[in-house]
Structure formats: structure tokens, C-alpha cells
Amino acid sequence: MPNDVLNGIVLRTTDYRESDRIMSVLSKERGLITVTARGCRKPNHRLAAFASQFTYGEMEVNERAGKLQLSSAAVLESFYSIRESYEQLLSASRIANAAERVADRGDPNDDLFLLVYHALSVISYGENDPKDTELCFMAKLLRMEGFAPALTYCVKCGRDLRGEKEVRFSNSLGGSVCERCGSAFLTVSTLSLEALRRMMLIDPGEMRRVRLPENVRRELEPLIYDYAEYVFEFKVKR
Template structure:
């Protein structure tokens, strides 16, 4: 049976001499494993669409719950992202997270849109990488059932004057209530970083990147989003390690 869908390649693995096995995040059916026969062969019509982080209109052939890529027409190749090693490594981190948190054969259009919009923000809009990374991490966690409780202090209920995010419990608390907020590390926030986190976790997905932070507020937003994600998922990511290595090398005098 043939079917059409739009999909983004999250992973490509070479198999045999001319074929690839793709992990594709589709708009209609979530994450699929797709065989791209002949995709490595020179002149193949599948060459472009079977590359990492390429978004395409795909015609898939399904037989006994297995999918193969029959035809594809590229929609977006994200050339600006792919031509910059830092942006490409960050987008690869996004892809690794999306692969982990997407379900097989279950539509997750919100996650697909988040990945696409984040790469657009990096490449076309030239938003700061630190901002895009933090927005992606926090929004993805919220979409995947790990949304932190940020309305008020989880202990006393008041708006915190000195806000903290307990990254293990996933709750906001004020400095005075730290001991009652539960086990785990608490990341310090301020007015700007807390407002950003609320906007990303609860706000309009079409306006995720329509704000700007700088200085200490940006650093606290970025640190809290990353540590919250890593703590909740209880694991690290090789793509994140590589991206951080690139950034640290760039920042060295």
C-alpha cells in the first residue's frame, strides 16, 4: 500500500552498499523506520530526501508494517543550518531528542513543528543559538509530558520574589520554601528568566521565538532548561556533548 506524508529525517544509517535506513518523524504517523533503497547510488532520486535534517513530501510503500521510500520531493533542506558546523551540531541534538521523545506510529505533529520552527529560527531568523536551544528543550519537555509547574511557589502558593526551579520535582519555589520543595537541585531564576519559561511552557507555539533575553536572565533561562531536561530524562546526549565542545573551543582565547 502506498501513502503520502511529510517527514523530517532524524537519523540516517548506511546499510549494504547503496541503501540507507532512515528514522523519519512524519506529520501523520509519528516516528517511522523507512528503508531508502538505492539512496546512496549516484543519480538516485532519493539522494537529497534521505539526508539528515531534510524535510520532504514522501511517498511510502508499506508492507507487513515495514516502510520503504518510493518517491520524495524535498520541501526544505535548511541550507543555512547545514553549512554551519555549530548550527548543524545543535540541530543534530534537536533531532536526537525528537527521536527519543517521539512514539512509533503515533502522530506527534507538535514535536515535528517544534523541530522545524527551531531550525528556521536558527538558519533563517538567525536567533541566538543559546535562546533557540533553551526554547526547544523546555517546549519539547512540556509537549512530552514533563511540563514544569511554574504558576507560583509549589509550597506556599505565592509569586516568588526569589524564584528557583527544582529540576527533579519540576516545580517552582521561592527561596524561603527551599527545604520543603523536595529533593533535587534547584536552579536560580529571576524575573526575566521565569517570564521566558512561562511563555515557552504555556504560551502560543507560533510565538515561541518572538522574545529576547540577554545577560544573566538569558544564562539562567538556558541553564535551567538544560538541567531540567537532563535531570528528567536521566541521561546525557552525545550530540549535546559535541555541541558544547564546539562552543567551548570557540570561546577559548
């Protein structure tokens, strides 16, 4: 079988046997794939530069017994500076983890690919807080997967909530709820919900502009992850 050329971002790696590495890769052409880089952990191996987390590049793969093996690779972007701070590494890891959970095997998704690419790029080179990029990524991911929460009106009675200072938020009802309809739910400021609404809509290429005030960031992080865990049905490492 001839080799196939694929563009991909390495989301996760697992060492295997003495010198192999198995990679979970988000590819432009085939969605989520698993690729083995044989021998890449030997000293100065030609596949070593590509076979690490967050690397974006062009891979030549061949298929043997239904399994993809990396035969050569060109690194287009290592996003190496992600590793320079713990905060950057943590945010990038959560992005890679969430992308792997929602990506479809064998099914290309240009929007998801671009979103991951831009998010890693901003974490690597941007000057904003990596947490803001991470939360913006999650907000956009929720919308992309069809789980954009209601943010400006009560999901129960339909009342416009934009004039309020604080409202309630319900994961099971899918967003904002007025005080009268949901006094048992989590309290959240409409300022934070407006920030979330803007992050969902921002162009991926503009993510480096996101700068959340500290109180909004503190309020949105648990809200976004609780909601994402509820709708995606996976646990996020916190």
C-alpha cells in the first residue's frame, strides 16, 4: 500500500516497548487517528522531533494490518515554548485532552483542527493569560459541538436577563435561569456570562485578544468545566 501524507497535531503520546511511541493525532484529513512511531525513542532518531505532544507537522504514514505507522515526518511547528511555564503546559494539556475526547475517529473536522491549532499557537506565542485561551477554547468547543448554553434569557420562562446583575445557571436545563425559576442553581454574574458569550463567538484567529478580568476568570472556570463535563460526559483533570 502506498504511503499516505497527513497533516496532524499530536494530542497525546504513550511510550511503548523499548523505543516505540504511540501517538494520538488530530489529523486534518482523517480526524482522530492513532499512529505508531517505531524506534523514535532511540538516541537521535529521525522521528523523535515529531513524536512529542503538541507538535504540528506533515506525516507520511503506511498502514499495516489496519494500523498506521509513521515512516517520515516534517515538523512545521513544535510549539516548544508551551513547555516554558507550568500554566501554559497545563492549559495546553487540557485543550489537547478535550480535543481528543470530542474528535471523531476517521472523520475530518476542519473547524476543530483550526481551533486546536490556534489555541496552541496563542498559548505558545500570545501575551494573554493561558487560562483565558483555554477557557475561550472550551467555550468555542461547546458551541461547535452544539452545546452553546443559553446566556441572555431564562431557559424556563424566556425572560430577558440582560438587565440583571446576577442570575442562575443550570447544567441540566442548558444555561441561564432567572431567580424565580431556579433559586437552587449556581449564582453567576451576567458580566461573566457576557464574557462567555463573546468567547463563543470570537474568530479562532482572534483568540489572542481574550483578556478576562480576574473575577470573571475565577467565576467562569468552574462554570465552563462543570457544564462541559455534564454535556460531554467526561472528566477534566483539574
